[in-house]
Amino acid sequence: MNPSIHASTFLCAMLAIVGGARAETPYTAADFAHVKKFDSHTHVNTADGEFLRIASKDGFEILSINVDYPDFPPLARQAEIAHKLLREDPAHFHFATTFSMKGFGGKDWTADTIRHIDAEVQRGALAVKVWKNIGMVEKNAQGHYIMLDDPGFDGVMKHLEERGIPLIAHQAEPKNCWLPLDAMTTENDRSYFRDHPEYYMYLHPEMPSYETLMAARDRFVARHPKLNFVGAHLASLEWSVDRIAKFLDAYPNATVDLAARMTQVQYQSKSDYAKVRRFFIKYQERILYGTDLTEDPPSADERAQNPPTNMAQFSKDADGFWRSDWIYLATADRQHIDAIKADVEGLALPRSVIDKIYYSNARRVFGLSQGAAGLRR
Numbered sequence: 001m002n003p004s005i006h007a008s009t010f011l012c013a014m015l016a017i018v019g020g021a022r023a024e025t026p027y028t029a030a031d032f033a034h035v036k037k038f039d040s041h042t043h044v045n046t047a048d049g050e051f052l053r054i055a056s057k058d059g060f061e062i063l064s065i066n067v068d069y070p071d072f073p074p075l076a077r078q079a080e081i082a083h084k085l086l087r088e089d090p091a092h093f094h095f096a097t098t099f100s101m102k103g104f105g106g107k108d109w110t111a112d113t114i115r116h117i118d119a120e121v122q123r124g125a126l127a128v129k130v131w132k133n134i135g136m137v138e139k140n141a142q143g144h145y146i147m148l149d150d151p152g153f154d155g156v157m158k159h160l161e162e163r164g165i166p167l168i169a170h171q172a173e174p175k176n177c178w179l180p181l182d183a184m185t186t187e188n189d190r191s192y193f194r195d196h197p198e199y200y201m202y203l204h205p206e207m208p209s210y211e212t213l214m215a216a217r218d219r220f221v222a223r224h225p226k227l228n229f230v231g232a233h234l235a236s237l238e239w240s241v242d243r244i245a246k247f248l249d250a251y252p253n254a255t256v257d258l259a260a261r262m263t264q265v266q267y268q269s270k271s272d273y274a275k276v277r278r279f280f281i282k283y284q285e286r287i288l289y290g291t292d293l294t295e296d297p298p299s300a301d302e303r304a305q306n307p308p309t310n311m312a313q314f315s316k317d318a319d320g321f322w323r324s325d326w327i328y329l330a331t332a333d334r335q336h337i338d339a340i341k342a343d344v345e346g347l348a349l350p351r352s353v354i355d356k357i358y359y360s361n362a363r364r365v366f367g368l369s370q371g372a373a374g375l376r377r
């Protein structure tokens with residue numbers, strides 16, 4: 001017998017013992033399109049249906065998040081697109097609504113905002129999004145930045161808690177945002193903050209610090225223990241799986257999404273593969289797969305955070321992005337990751353863990369019926 005075959009047979013037998021009754025063979029790259037998946041963080045800003053076409057082809061349901069981002073279409077237009085796509089493809093399309101900060105602190109803001117949220121939920125919205133403008137842009141009458149734990153939000157947040165409506169919260173930025181360009185860990189952060197000096201906090205020492213923003217967010221989550229809280233972008237703690245673990249331990253009502261932060265995780269798995277893999281396994285119920293893939297109307301001054309940027313490229317880029325993440329999380333394959341200029345080995349997470357992170361956690365958190373995860377028929 002060929003000794004290498006003999007050795008691998010022996011290894012398989014050992015893994016079967018270590019893994020318990022049945023060793024879980026990880027998924028392969030070829031399984032990608034056949035496994036049910038859910039991208040919990042996308043922005044579909046055109047109604048052309050292109051995003052949904054590639055999502056269905058690749059086995060994804062998507063949650064499109066409306067957000068009060070000046071580079072996106074106006075909120076009313078984002079809502080209109082979401083309503084139309086939900087009508088056309090309710091099996092693959094879901095959306096989250098948001099609210100405007102105009103009039104915050106005024107006597108009608110809470111009631112108006114609740115009315116708006118309820119109307120959108122009535123039309124199918126599964127969650128509400130709050131963006132980093134809270135903490136980093138909006139100021140109160142005294143000229144102070146409005147933080148997420150401002151009592152002015154209490155009425156709205158109490159309403160979400162009572163109705164069981166999830167809140168997707170993007171506060172602060174990756175920690176790289178507070179570092180000089182040459183100290184940043186990933187190329188995607190470096191190019192984003194180079195192109196968005198207004199959001200690049202290293203240039204704005206007068207603005208709230210990273211830890212100030214994290215502390216305000218944590219006080220908020222602590223104050224609303226029944227709120228279904230989703231920390232977008234790994235709750236802005238992407239630089240340390242230990243720190244994310246501490247956050248998840250402290251707040252049992254919280255989950256996190258992976259959107260636009262995979263390269264930060266890959267950066268850590270390069271130096272401590274076992275720790276990162278343990279993190280995903282330990283918190284397998286609390287992590288939602290998401291990308292931040294954004295389909296925007298073509299425009300010369302397009303500045304959305306992530307690729308893709310032009311319509312012809314969209315499907316190709318989305319498919320490539322999704323497949324690369326799949327190879328990293330689901331398989332043991334190595335691939336080159338440009339953003340960290342390194343070859344990265346896949347985590348080969350057990351199938352049952354992949355099925356949760358990629359599908360059932362999102363269905364549970366966003367209140368959708370729990371169908372069987374795993375391979376599509």
Ligand SMILES: [Zn+2]
Binds near residue numbers: 259292
């Ligand atoms: Zn986003």
